[in-house]
Amino acid sequence: MATIRKRLNKYQAQIRKDGNFISQTFINKTDAIKWTKEQEVLIEQGCYISKKESVTLAFLLTRWEQEVLVHLKSFKVEKYKVALVSRALGHLTLNNITSSVLVDYRDNRLQEVSNQTVKHELGLIRRALKKGIEWGYTSSVPYLASPSLKGQARNRRLSEVEMSLLLSSCDDYLKHIVIFLSESSMRRGELASIKIADINLESRLLQLSDTKNGHDRIIPLSSLALDSINYLIMHAQTPMLLGYEKEWLTRKFISHCKSIGIENFRLHDLRHEGISKLFEKGLNVMEVSSISGHKDLSMLKRYTHINPSTLLAKI
Numbered sequence: 001m002a003t004i005r006k007r008l009n010k011y012q013a014q015i016r017k018d019g020n021f022i023s024q025t026f027i028n029k030t031d032a033i034k035w036t037k038e039q040e041v042l043i044e045q046g047c048y049i050s051k052k053e054s055v056t057l058a059f060l061l062t063r064w065e066q067e068v069l070v071h072l073k074s075f076k077v078e079k080y081k082v083a084l085v086s087r088a089l090g091h092l093t094l095n096n097i098t099s100s101v102l103v104d105y106r107d108n109r110l111q112e113v114s115n116q117t118v119k120h121e122l123g124l125i126r127r128a129l130k131k132g133i134e135w136g137y138t139s140s141v142p143y144l145a146s147p148s149l150k151g152q153a154r155n156r157r158l159s160e161v162e163m164s165l166l167l168s169s170c171d172d173y174l175k176h177i178v179i180f181l182s183e184s185s186m187r188r189g190e191l192a193s194i195k196i197a198d199i200n201l202e203s204r205l206l207q208l209s210d211t212k213n214g215h216d217r218i219i220p221l222s223s224l225a226l227d228s229i230n231y232l233i234m235h236a237q238t239p240m241l242l243g244y245e246k247e248w249l250t251r252k253f254i255s256h257c258k259s260i261g262i263e264n265f266r267l268h269d270l271r272h273e274g275i276s277k278l279f280e281k282g283l284n285v286m287e288v289s290s291i292s293g294h295k296d297l298s299m300l301k302r303y304t305h306i307n308p309s310t311l312l313a314k315i
């Protein structure tokens with residue numbers, strides 16, 4: 001049975017016949033009617049080959065990357081996940097992407113990487129398959145349970161000794177990056193996007209535009225953050241505050257931590273450090289979220305690991 005519906009000034013044709021479901025979108029209704037008649041004849045003659053049986057996951061992921069992912073802020077990170085998933089499952093046609101296949105993929109990957117990483121990869125596959133339904137390549141998304149994140153939240157904070165060691169052993173540029181990130185609770189990508197023109201030294205305010213969650217925000221600068229920003233401005237070679245690629249900064253930080261014996265500490269953990277310090281200073285949830293940019297307060301809780309010793313004075 002064929003149905004044609006008008007949506008957003010286009011005509012979506014759908015056919016359900018003999019266990020087959022296909023759809024296509026057209027600008028003209030005449031073209032939609034012609035297409036449905038042709039496809040129904042093919043189905044009746046047994047000549048119809050489902051796109052689900054001919055389109056591979058690699059083809060779907062490539063189109064999804066080029067038409068959808070490329071417009072997202074997460075493109076640079078997500079494109080590597082697309083390549084990884086394509087290497088593992090890309091040769092399979094969509095009718096072979098079943099729940100059992102994805103369960104095997106999930107369980108095998110959990111032996112290699114974290115639950116969070118596997119959850120992101122499965123989410124990527126699901127989003128591409130959902131778009132595949134819209135494009136007429138498939139009719140459903142296989143179900144499987146995502147890995148549990150219970151107990152997976154990072155709670156690594158530097159001790160006073162470790163922080164002192166880190167700052168005393170860094171070169172001046174990296175030291176001021178560390179201070180600034182831990183004082184501002186900022187993401188690495190946000191640091192890389194700062195223009196010097198975004199900084200008002202007199203009012204001690206920093207304007208962040210088009211952040212990860214799509215909202216602008218203004219960050220108040222502590223005295224330590226202000227000192228570090230002044231240093232970074234003096235050493236800036238362009239209108240941007242950060243003088244290097246953010247990937248270079250991450251590699252340099254990880255390499256330095258390993259060289260001085262600080263284990264299991266990432267550049268992004270400075271954001272955890274900064275948020276926890278804001279609560280320890282007595283700021284409330286709404287004040288901290290206005291600085292950190294969190295809209296989901298449950299996620300803010302995952303980023304917060306207060307040192308119990310700082311609570312002694314309050315009790």
